[in-house]
Amino acid sequence: MASKDSFFIRETINIGKTSTFVEEQIDIGFMVDALNETVLRVHNMAVAYTDSNGTTIHIDDDTSAAAQFQLTTQSQDSMVMLSDKSVVASGNLIGSGDGFAAIGDHIPTYLHNDFDLSPQHWTNGYLVGVEAIYLGGEASTDWTEEVYVSVCLECTAEKLTKGAAMALALSQQ
Numbered sequence: 317m318a319s320k321d322s323f324f325i326r327e328t329i330n331i332g333k334t335s336t337f338v339e340e341q342i343d344i345g346f347m348v349d350a351l352n353e354t355v356l357r358v359h360n361m362a363v364a365y366t367d368s369n370g371t372t373i374h375i376d377d378d379t380s381a382a383a384q385f386q387l388t389t390q391s392q393d394s395m396v397m398l399s400d401k402s403v404v405a406s407g408n409l410i411g412s413g414d415g416f417a418a419i420g421d422h423i424p425t426y427l428h429n430d431f432d433l434s435p436q437h438w439t440n441g442y443l444v445g446v447e448a449i450y451l452g453g454e455a456s457t458d459w460t461e462e463v464y465v466s467v468c469l470e471c472t473a474e475k476l477t478k479g480a481a482m483a484l485a486l487s488q489q
Contacts, residue, residue: 320472321472322359322470322471322472323470323471323472324468324469324470324471325342325344325467325468325469325471326466326467326468326469327340327342327451327466327467328464328465328466328467329385329451329452329453329464329465329466330368330462330463330464331383331385331452331453331454331455331462331463331464331465332454332455332462332463333381333455333456333457333458333459333461333462333463334454334455334457335454335455335456335457336454337392337393337394337395337452337453337454338452338453338454339391339392339450339451339452339453340450340451340452341391341448341449341450342448342449342450342451343447343448344356344444344446344447344448344449345447345448347471347473348444348445348446348447348473350445352475353475353476354473354474354475354476355443355444355445355473355474355476355480355484356443356444356445356471356472356473357441357442357443357444357471357472357473357474358404358438358441358442358444358469358470358471359437359438359441359470359471359472360436360437360438360469360470361387361405361436361437361467361468361469361470362436362467362468363385363405363407363436363465363466363467364465364466365383365409365463365464365465366463366464366466367461367462367463367464368461368462368464370464370466372423372424373411373424373459373460373461373463374423374424374459374460374461375411375412375413375423375424375458375459375460376413376458376459376460377413378413378414379412379413379458380410380411380412380413380458381410381411381413381424381455381456381457381458381459382408382409382410382411382455382456383408383409383411383453383454383455383456383459383463383465384406384407384408384409384453384454384455385406385407385451385452385453385465385467386403386405386406386407386451386452386453387403387404387405387406387449387450387451387467388400388402388403388404388449388450388452389402389404389444389446389449389450390402390446390450391450392450392452395452395453395454404442404444404449405442407465409427410427411424411427411459412424412427413458441472443480443483443484445476445484451465451467453465
């Protein structure tokens with residue numbers, strides 16, 4: 317089932333606004349097959365933080381708010397550090413409501429992701445050899461609405477060569 321043609325995996329998770337970690341499983345068993353030595357290679361990743369309609373999230377007056385996500389190869393109970401071998405990618409968004417425009421629509425004055433840039437490209441791709449990956453995250457309480465994180469992964473499937481098996485063993489648990 318190895319393929320050089322890219323395909324895309326898309327997933328959206330509601331991380332709310334309660335500072336409580338939530339997680340959803342993404343089944344990739346249709347592509348990863350241990351018996352046939354087929355693995356998934358993630359080449360690129362796009363991330364969006366939005367409201368339930370896919371538009372800008374809003375923030376309370378004179379506050380700051382945070383939202384973060386992680387994509388892992390193992391289920392988690394909370395956010396984990398990037399140094400955890402199960403982490404494929406992570407991202408963090410900080411919003412500030414200082415100095416709203418006169419229109420009063422509560423669009424954040426500042427949005428920053430400089431703390432964790434939500435990786436979008438790996439030079440040789442990121443190998444995944446498990447049948448499920450996990451998208452999780454949490455958002456602080458100062459957003460005026462629930463925060464949704466959407467990811468789009470550009471992937472290919474390939475046969476697990478000895479070199480790829482070594483790379484997979486070194487990068488994951």
